[in-house]
Amino acid sequence: MISLRHVSFSFGTQWALKNISLEIGKGDFLFLVGPSGAGKTTLLRLLHGAIPLKRGQGTVAGFDLHTLKAGRIHLLRREVSVVFQDFKILPERTVFANVALALDVRNMPRTHSERRVRAVLRGLDLEAKAHIPCAQLSGGEQQRVAIARAVVVGPQLLLADEPTGNLDRELAMRLMSIFLQFHAHGTTIVLATHNQEILACVPDAKILHLEDGTVHWTNWTMHAAS
Amino acid sequence: MFRIVLKLMLQGVTDIRHHPWIQVLTLAAVTLVAFLGGLFLLVLHNLDQELQRAGGDIQFQVYWQPDTGQDALQSQWAALRELEDLAEIKTFTGDQALDLLMQRLGGTGDFAWLRGNNPLPATALLTFAIQVDDQQAWAEATYLQLASLEGVEKVSFNPLQLDLARGWARFSNQVIWPLILFLGVVLALVVGNTIKLSQLHRRNEVEILRLVGAARWYIQLPMLVSGAVLGLLGGVLALLMLKGVQLSLQDLLHFPPLWLRLEYLPFSQAMAFLAVIVVMGVLSSWVALRET
Numbered sequence: 209m210i211s212l213r214h215v216s217f218s219f220g221t222q223w224a225l226k227n228i229s230l231e232i233g234k235g236d237f238l239f240l241v242g243p244s245g246a247g248k249t250t251l252l253r254l255l256h257g258a259i260p261l262k263r264g265q266g267t268v269a270g271f272d273l274h275t276l277k278a279g280r281i282h283l284l285r286r287e288v289s290v291v292f293q294d295f296k297i298l299p300e301r302t303v304f305a306n307v308a309l310a311l312d313v314r315n316m317p318r319t320h321s322e323r324r325v326r327a328v329l330r331g332l333d334l335e336a337k338a339h340i341p342c343a344q345l346s347g348g349e350q351q352r353v354a355i356a357r358a359v360v361v362g363p364q365l366l367l368a369d370e371p372t373g374n375l376d377r378e379l380a381m382r383l384m385s386i387f388l389q390f391h392a393h394g395t396t397i398v399l400a401t402h403n404q405e406i407l408a409c410v411p412d413a414k415i416l417h418l419e420d421g422t423v424h425w426t427n428w429t430m431h432a433a434s
Numbered sequence: 435m436f437r438i439v440l441k442l443m444l445q446g447v448t449d450i451r452h453h454p455w456i457q458v459l460t461l462a463a464v465t466l467v468a469f470l471g472g473l474f475l476l477v478l479h480n481l482d483q484e485l486q487r488a489g490g491d492i493q494f495q496v497y498w499q500p501d502t503g504q505d506a507l508q509s510q511w512a513a514l515r516e517l518e519d520l521a522e523i524k525t526f527t528g529d530q531a532l533d534l535l536m537q538r539l540g541g542t543g544d545f546a547w548l549r550g551n552n553p554l555p556a557t558a559l560l561t562f563a564i565q566v567d568d569q570q571a572w573a574e575a576t577y578l579q580l581a582s583l584e585g586v587e588k589v590s591f592n593p594l595q596l597d598l599a600r601g602w603a604r605f606s607n608q609v610i611w612p613l614i615l616f617l618g619v620v621l622a623l624v625v626g627n628t629i630k631l632s633q634l635h636r637r638n639e640v641e642i643l644r645l646v647g648a649a650r651w652y653i654q655l656p657m658l659v660s661g662a663v664l665g666l667l668g669g670v671l672a673l674l675m676l677k678g679v680q681l682s683l684q685d686l687l688h689f690p691p692l693w694l695r696l697e698y699l700p701f702s703q704a705m706a707f708l709a710v711i712v713v714m715g716v717l718s719s720w721v722a723l724r725e726t
Contacts, residue, residue: 256645279650286647296642300452313648315438357646 209234209365209396210255215264216421217250224250226421228264232398234364237391237410240400242418248400251418252367255398256288257281269364286314289358293370295350297357299343303334306342307356314361328360332386348379352386359390366390368399372406384409442655449660453635457664460632464625464668465675468711471621472676472699475614475707480697482610491521491561492573494580494591498556500528502585507556510583514558522561528552555587618710625668625711626718629661633722640723657719665715669708673699 210232217225225247232238240248253259261273269287276284297306304325311321329335332352337345342353351371358366372380384406391397407415417424498507511525526534531554536545564572573591580589636657643653680698687694699707
């Protein structure tokens, strides 16, 4: 699902990632851990094409990041969904409209997309709030809307950047159980966090510890490591 | 595909409701700026018209020999009516000229006894509204053309009028049109910037659309349509406000000796004015998209 070889990335003269090599298979659950500024977010941004891959080689969901043209990035993003700590939802639009947005851009027929959105909202306990503007929801509910939008398209890969960062412990645990549900259905998940407590929620997950842009340690043997 | 494009264009119109206050304020700003620009354009247009009326015309007086036959006169007058840039022609036979003379003298003189031996020649007063750059060459060529007509005895024209026309053309070329162009640029920049700022407010929405895999055109089309709609609405409202101003002020200066009547913008200028605002709406939305 993800293959990176000798990937480096810098913001000007500041190196954010240095010589990262990584292989993640279909259906894996990977935790990216490490202190702030370790490169977790940069790595996630690289994986969904928000920043270009200039050094090293990488493929994600079958897309070669090195040769991926700007005009085709949207195709990668149709396979890779992202959940952010700050939700990135449209507060003035309803829960339904926010979730349906991901299907609208794929030009899915309305009847079909309605069915899928309702099913996902039901699964995330949001069906009763479908027609409420997101601005009126609590932080935990807004995070669930962001997850609903990410999973409604049935992505091959789900990236989550500190999804529990703004939530209390109880909500964070509830959110993890939602991620586990989708993981159980075969979705590959990469979740960046520095909340050590949630690592225990997925005992068989791979853990990659980044520090200063380099792989500090992992809990598995990386065959492709440099 | 056509259905999707249509849907996205409609979405561009309906998206306006998502941030109603921002859109209303943007529309108000675009309308007021366009109205101010339009007002200036209206004044320049009327000034242009008035100056053209007052100084842009050149008159030639053509006199025929007394023995020129009526048939020859009529055919030459018919040919003269077809001349390019001719604004007005007044023709008089010798007898008509005599009648006019008597009329102007207010009946104090009786020249009826001259009917059989009228010394007044047939004449034509031609008024041209010229549009050419080299008026001197044009006047000389027209003079020669008129003087070469069969039976023409004399052609006269007032060179002062030519100087006035030339002066006006220079003034028009060097002041009015550059002013209109400058106004167009200012209007375009202010309208464009206003719409661009309102579109930048949708940065969050654009970012989310990109995140969920929207193709570039899927994001661009509704925003470009929104920009065009804002420009169109603002431009139409400004034109309506200008019409209101023109109707309420049209007779304000219509008294002696000015006799000025405020005219509305001609259709072509009104459409060009609207087009500039719509195009700026689209362009500024495109720039805003590139900056998000």
